[in-house]
Amino acid sequence: MSEQQRGPAGGGPGGAGRPGQRPGGAGPGFGFGPGRGPGAMGMPVQKAKDFKGTLRRLIGYLRPYRVSLLVVLLTAVLSTVFSIVGPKIMGKATTKLFEGLMGKIQGTPGAKIDFHYIWQILALLGVLYIISALFGFIQQYVMAGVAQKTVYGLRKDVNEKLERLPLKYFDSRTHGEILSRAVNDVDNISGTLQQSLTQFITSFVTLIGVIVMMLTISWIMTLITIVTLPLSFLAIKMIAKRSQLYFKGQQKALGELNGHVEEMYTGHNIVKAFGREKSSVAKFDEVNGQLYESGWRAQFVSGMIMPVMGFIGNIGYVLVSVAGGILVLHSRITIGDVQAFISYSRQFAMPITQTAQIANVIQSTIASAERIFELLDEEEEVPEAAQPAALAANAKDAVPGKAVKVRGDVSFNHVQFRYKDDAPLIEDMNIRVESGQMIAIVGPTGAGKTTLINLLMRFYELNGGSITIDGAALTELKRGDLRSLFGMVLQDTWLFNGTIRDNIAYGRIGATEEEVVAAARAAYADHFIRTLPEGYDTVLNEEASNISQGQKQLLTIARAILADPAILILDEATSSVDTRTEIHIQRAMSELMQGRTSFVIAHRLSTIRDADLILVMNHGTVIEQGTHEELLAAGGFYADLYESQFSTQKRTQDVS
Template sequence: MSESRGKMPGRGPGGPGMGPGMGGMGMPVQKAKNFKGTLRRLMGYLRPQRAKLLAVLFTAILSTAFAIYSPKVLGEATTKLFAGMMGKIQGDPNATFDLPGIWQIVLFLAALYLISALFSYIQQFLMAGVAQKTVYGLRNEVNDKLAKLPLKYFDGRTHGEILSRAVNDVDNISNTLQQSLTQLITSLITIIGVIIMMLTISPWLTLILLLTLPLSLIVIRGAASRSQKYFKTQQMELGQLNGHVEEMYSGHKIVKAYGQEENSVAKFDGINERLYESGWKAQFVSGNIMPLMNMVSNVGYVFISVVGGIMVARGSITIGNIQAFIQYARQFSMPLVQTANIANVIQSTIASAERVFELLDEAEEIPEASADRAVSLTSPRGDVAMHGVDFGYKEDAMLIEKMDIDVRSGQTVAIVGPTGAGKTTLVNLLMRFYEVNGGSITIDGTDITRMKRGHLRSLFGMVLQDTWLFNGTIRDNIAYGRIGATEEEIVEAAKAAHADHFIRTLPDGYDTVLNEEASNLSQGQKQLLTIARAILADPAILILDEATSSVDTRTEIHIQKAMNELMKGRTSFVIAHRLSTIRDADLILVMNHGSIIEKGTHAELLSQDGFYADLYYSQFTGGSVKASVG
């Protein structure tokens, strides 16, 4: 198939993204409809990696355990230094600093930090493999699914929505598995380990610290709930700003032509002002979480320092243990904030997974014929027939009913009619983009449902009114019509489409790279390239959707001659809007409301003085189409 349907989409906005780091508390997240069910299904994708996940858990425990034990060891060094200093102060002539013991502790500490770093490195290395392999499989599954979905799925959704699920949501899952999951494991282990170490030092001091925990949770919940509404407003205004900028950029010529620059700027300023207000409030409130948490922690430090000082004075605890305990107290608050933030991220990730699973659960195209039963036309003639075809986009609203067409090889069939008559739908049915509700379609007497879809569509060449060219050289775009085409064949196809001349006037000729949406070529030039692509494909059946509508009159004459040569010996379906271009068609089908209301040659239809005649003369006299168009 030489021409794909419509334009390829650009990457659309949307999709739940990761929060703005650990300072992003209160960032709004999309909630899953079925959190537990989606979580279980997502965990199923991790099951093949369970051995590595156990290794990640093991290395996380070891890394965190060594890091948690370090303050206790450091406290022992402080105790030795304090003992030596107090001996000097008290005038004990035998008092000395235990430097060998202190150095031994320092070396032991260095070893602890190195071992902790090593296990942390192994943990990240293993988790990177787990995350990427899991998402690799999921991404392949999504890609395979997109190839199996019927055309109606894409027609019913925006390009941005589909891309958001296939790209943004999958990336969100990847980032969470890679970063947030390991951070969650580490944070939980740190909280448990720190509590254990603090209990070994002093249960009373641990109780004092835990009493500040409810206050910390109140601060987190209060600030998060207040910032939530501001973040929600910020996201809404940001979406409006993105939409306005995209709209103004894509239509900037029209904006300038009608002198609407000031109105455009004024609207932008209004949205930007509202975005500034909501963004400032959201960042201010969420930015206060850490200072408030520090304030609560400092209250705890005060109590710990006072009570700890009294205990040191009474000799019930060493000063090194007090130092270690204060370090543990500082380690205790950060994992709490991280865990709360990760909970938001995970919620967003489950919502992303749910959106991906919804795509994977969509109904696929009707299964193809098995390889051993599939029919392939080795020398297709191009006979096309429709027998009693019924079709509707909805079961209860039929667009086409009991359609019968019999087209012989080499005939040119023009399809005309008002907008919505079913012209494009007819073409979609021929190429099996949609399945018929009743009846059958055959090519050379073979039902198209007995062929592989890829083989069926290879019999067709398409030139659409809406051109599609991809980012690549002109040579590659023409060669897209047939795999393995030689340079000579590409040039010959370009010459036949009268595109060779303008291609050679470009700075790099056939090596000219087309930018996004091929905006460095005129619409007419783009159409010439798609026609060259169709010529190169050399198909058995041609589908032309007003292929010359974007070129000037002189070029149209040349292209029409080339098309006439191309259509010789081939069955051609021409969707026509300008009826002057189809006078020589072997058969003209006049469609209205999904039915063929007239058919015949140009002369026969004019002599009938019916719907076609009224439609034809209206294009030259400015008269109106009959009321039956309706």
């Protein structure tokens, strides 16, 4: 079982700069309420490069739910219609009440307030609002299912795509960027489908319905209401233009502040060791001051939208009331109609501001969808062989989760590889490794040692030549079968949040308790495990920081021992343990390597004197190969490396 790479651990400085996330926790726009108040107005909006194409592709994910979306549309329309007719009907009750009061005041014989009629109107209103709420509930229920099913399919496609992407994709991008596309952008789409889509439908129907109802009452008052709109749009445009400049400054300062805090937190010990606390605090105060200046200006300017729109709205109400009073005096409309019209005029501005907000949110959502589709369109790994080759005659009898027993003959035949087309790294590499041999790979940093291992495990595809195991080319094998042959113990340990038992058992599916304990004993980890309060049930935290670095390395070695691999890959596996523990581990590793092909990336040359073959690499090429004695006798690059290390160790010992 191969040692897996650590997954994305975070997206770097949060808040600002995380693509696809709505800055400040709210979508840009002019909406009201928690998280969508006027402070969100003027926020920079991320826009898609190909809006129409991305929208069509996103709609493709909604196409299987056409019937459900039709139900959502129908229920949204019905819910809004039943809600809109309410003020008109309420006006009838007001008119009836007004007529009764005026009759009494004027002393009209038999004048009275018809409470029976009023109660009928109120009962009708209650029924209408209940029906409206019921349709609204159905709308939200169905849309929640559609949104989650759509996002489920999208998230499933993203996850499957990530499994098919080559290692070079992850090497060329930060974990934060990948995590942002797989999580933040998908969540952004989910929120928009769940809330903004239904809100857009409701706002549109409300706007049309309110205009129709106002026209049925008075076209004159409707005209007065519409005339006030240009003033609102002009005010919004002026405020948005000014506030967006401040919001950009706020987001920039927020990103710098988050980055500074993250750096100082992760390097807290280094900051203290070099006595740079004051300069760190001074830098924080400087950036925090910039954030304060930009923040309060942005919030103040954008916050002016409410009082300004309120002022314009009040002007409209006054004009409507005056016009309505005049029309009532001339018996053109009833007093109840004036009341209903004022109610409609209050509803008139809300759908417009909500639609403006939703338009910005949709732009941000389409940008998120575009980033997800860019990931889905990335070039995948070379497809598996149509008819995978078997490595051994007993391959069909292999136990699931356990490596197939193979001889372990490995051959590099005229291998060529380059990360970039114009920068060759490995050219015409030829290596022959026989079963059971221990192969040490040495060389300076950047020589290509890790690249050679990545090629062997087919994390990267060759540009030329071939690599074979027991005569079968790697391209003829399934990647899962190939990687199950290897056991890796890396210098950088990888353990997950779980018990020590689970972390060791990760090496082989279905391992028994006895096998886990036996592997721990072979790795000399059993003693320290039993000294822990919970023993093998001790839960490691997310970073496994509740045990020492050396203990973590022992657990990864135990996991490799349990995996019982056909081929071992060791990357200075004992570098994080003390000298006494290292001796025990070397013995355990020697036993583990018996009869297995082993590739050892060595930094301390003294640990690989007994290697069957030493490959000396530099600039991606094997410049020397042979045993320890042969290479020393040749007096070449290896001899110089060994001499420099030996001299350094000797000087250190003399000083001590």
